[in-house]
Amino acid sequence: MSEPTLLSASGLTLRFGAIPALLDVDADLWPGEILAIVGESGSGKTTLLNVLSGKMAPQSGQVMYRDPAGAMQDVHTMPAPALRALHRSDWGFVHQNPRENLRMAVSAGGNVGERLMAQGSRHYGHIRAAAIDWLEQVEIDAARVDDLPRTFSGGMLQRLQIARTLVTHPRLVFMDEPTGGLDVSVQARLLDLIRSLVRRLGIAVVLVTHDLAVARLLADRIMVMQRGEVVEAGLTDQVLDDPRHPYTQLLVSSVLQA
Amino acid sequence: MNTVMLRVEDLAKRFTLHLQGGVQLDVLNGAGFEVRAGECIALSGPSGAGKSTLLRALYGNYRADAGRILVRHDGAMVDLVTATPRQIVAVRRTTLGYVSQFLRVVPRVSALDIVADAAGGRAEAHTEAAALLHRLNIPASLHGLPPATFSGGEQQRINLARGFIHGHPILLLDEPTASLDAANRDVVIAMIREAKSRGTAIVGIFHDAAVRDAVADRLYQVAPYQQAA
Numbered sequence: 001m002s003e004p005t006l007l008s009a010s011g012l013t014l015r016f017g018a019i020p021a022l023l024d025v026d027a028d029l030w031p032g033e034i035l036a037i038v039g040e041s042g043s044g045k046t047t048l049l050n051v052l053s054g055k056m057a058p059q060s061g062q063v064m065y066r067d068p069a070g071a072m073q074d075v076h077t078m079p080a081p082a083l084r085a086l087h088r089s090d091w092g093f094v095h096q097n098p099r100e101n102l103r104m105a106v107s108a109g110g111n112v113g114e115r116l117m118a119q120g121s122r123h124y125g126h127i128r129a130a131a132i133d134w135l136e137q138v139e140i141d142a143a144r145v146d147d148l149p150r151t152f153s154g155g156m157l158q159r160l161q162i163a164r165t166l167v168t169h170p171r172l173v174f175m176d177e178p179t180g181g182l183d184v185s186v187q188a189r190l191l192d193l194i195r196s197l198v199r200r201l202g203i204a205v206v207l208v209t210h211d212l213a214v215a216r217l218l219a220d221r222i223m224v225m226q227r228g229e230v231v232e233a234g235l236t237d238q239v240l241d242d243p244r245h246p247y248t249q250l251l252v253s254s255v256l257q258a
Numbered sequence: 259m260n261t262v263m264l265r266v267e268d269l270a271k272r273f274t275l276h277l278q279g280g281v282q283l284d285v286l287n288g289a290g291f292e293v294r295a296g297e298c299i300a301l302s303g304p305s306g307a308g309k310s311t312l313l314r315a316l317y318g319n320y321r322a323d324a325g326r327i328l329v330r331h332d333g334a335m336v337d338l339v340t341a342t343p344r345q346i347v348a349v350r351r352t353t354l355g356y357v358s359q360f361l362r363v364v365p366r367v368s369a370l371d372i373v374a375d376a377a378g379g380r381a382e383a384h385t386e387a388a389a390l391l392h393r394l395n396i397p398a399s400l401h402g403l404p405p406a407t408f409s410g411g412e413q414q415r416i417n418l419a420r421g422f423i424h425g426h427p428i429l430l431l432d433e434p435t436a437s438l439d440a441a442n443r444d445v446v447i448a449m450i451r452e453a454k455s456r457g458t459a460i461v462g463i464f465h466d467a468a469v470r471d472a473v474a475d476r477l478y479q480v481a482p483y484q485q486a487a
Contacts, residue, residue, distance in 0.1 A: 030344065188365035195364070217364065221343050235318070235343045242320040246276035253277060 004066060006031045006172060006204050011061035012051055020228040021047040032202040036209060036219035044228040045208040046176055052206060053093060053174045054083050089119045092165035096177035098157040102149050108135060109145035112164050119168050134163040138193060155186035166197060175207045179214055191217055212255055216240055224248045263428050263459035265292040269325035271315055285311045291478045298460040300474035307480045309463045313430050316461060317356045318346040329354060355426030359433050361413040363406045369416050370401040376420040390419040394445055410437045422449055429453060431462035435469050447472045
């Protein structure tokens with residue numbers, strides 16, 4: 001119950017001119033837990049993800065990360081090489097658009113193996129074996145290992161990005177609308193894949209989504225953002241079944257029932 | 259068998275509907291009762307009295323506005339009204355089970371995996387899950403299929419298997435036999451009685467009087483809330 005947090009943010013504030021992107025935001029994440037950040041476009045979700053992952057600096061507040069050795073690191077004051085090292089191995093980032101993360105002129109296997117090489121692996125046979133293993137884990141035919149990503153469908157690209165991200169066994173993965181823009185059938189497969197991989201490997205995830213059904217399926221806890229503020233937070237089923245804030249009630253009541 | 263497993267004290271729940279001009283619905287006020295190990299309490303009262311709201315509050319799904327919900331968890335009483343989300347998750351994992359009326363289906367996950375996943379990581383989970391599904395008359399040919407296309411009664415039985423497999427010391431049942439035929443209803447009655455004899459404390463909503471009479475030791479009357487004059 002008093003288990004230490006993996007990531008702890010407090011008092012995050014960031015304004016773009018007069019527009020508040022983050023207003024005094026606190027967030028805690030424990031190992032193996034999935035936290036969803038929901039809200040409409042412009043609510044500050046993606047800004048929060050970028051600040052939590054050290055890609056963007058807040059004007060005030062801090063983000064502390066517990067490194068594998070158990071020491072707390074201030075994400076925004078740690079040396080840049082140390083932050084890059086975190087992003088290369090202990091952290092992962094899954095973008096809505098897989099092309100932001102993949103190298104389109106490098107084979108599928110190369111895309112997965114590259115992250116292992118960045119981490120220091122040098123044995124070609126091991127790297128290729130790991131790449132093939134991960135392609136299979138994300139349900140991409142091993143025969144496609146030498147194909148270029150541009151021959152892949154959108155859903156396959158997204159699965160390839162996930163393989164590339166998870167191959168280093170990160171402890172924390174940031175996901176920005178990982179199922180956005182995909183067909184619903186492709187989305188269902190991807191969600192199930194994310195759910196089972198994350199649970200099996202015990203990875204902690206900060207997931208940004210505007211889709212409450214995605215949050216319900218994947219997340220343990222949820223934070224609802226509006227105009228840079230966290231207006232409601234709690235267990236996913238509490239917040240979605242018993243929303244208290246007017247904005248959360250609006251979000252929940254706006255979902256179309258299929 | 260006399261241990262108090264669940265004690266509800268002066269529980270209140272109000273819904274404020276901000277999209278309907280801030281209408282306030284007082285659904286529960288001053289609800290209180292206790293359940294001991296091996297005992298089954300049936301929530302009774304007319305439709306709309308707040309039975310389901312009370313049951314959901316007991317699971318920590320609805321957040322109560324006042325009062326206490328004390329649950330015996332790991333030898334101590336935890337108050338779900340003030341517990342942190344992570345405490346509630348821990349209580350649900352090992353102590354508090356809930357069988358809702360409807361199965362929320364996860365795409366692509368088979369019925370057997372849905373039930374086995376709820377067993378709390380036991381090695382023999384799949385064997386137990388298959389046995390439980392057979393007992394509930396779900397044929398083996400369906401075990402490997404995702405339940406999205408199953409009938410309402412089949413989905414409810416998947417849900418029951420999922421709720422019973424872990425053996426939580428406290429079980430909350432929301433109309434567990436609502437869409438079942440007589441044969442399956444009798445299976446569920448037997449399962450509830452066995453759970454009670456193992457010491458499980460049960461709170462349930464049973465619209466079917468025959469089921470209620472067969473399993474409940476006491477009724478707790480949920481009165482429609484009267485606005486104070």
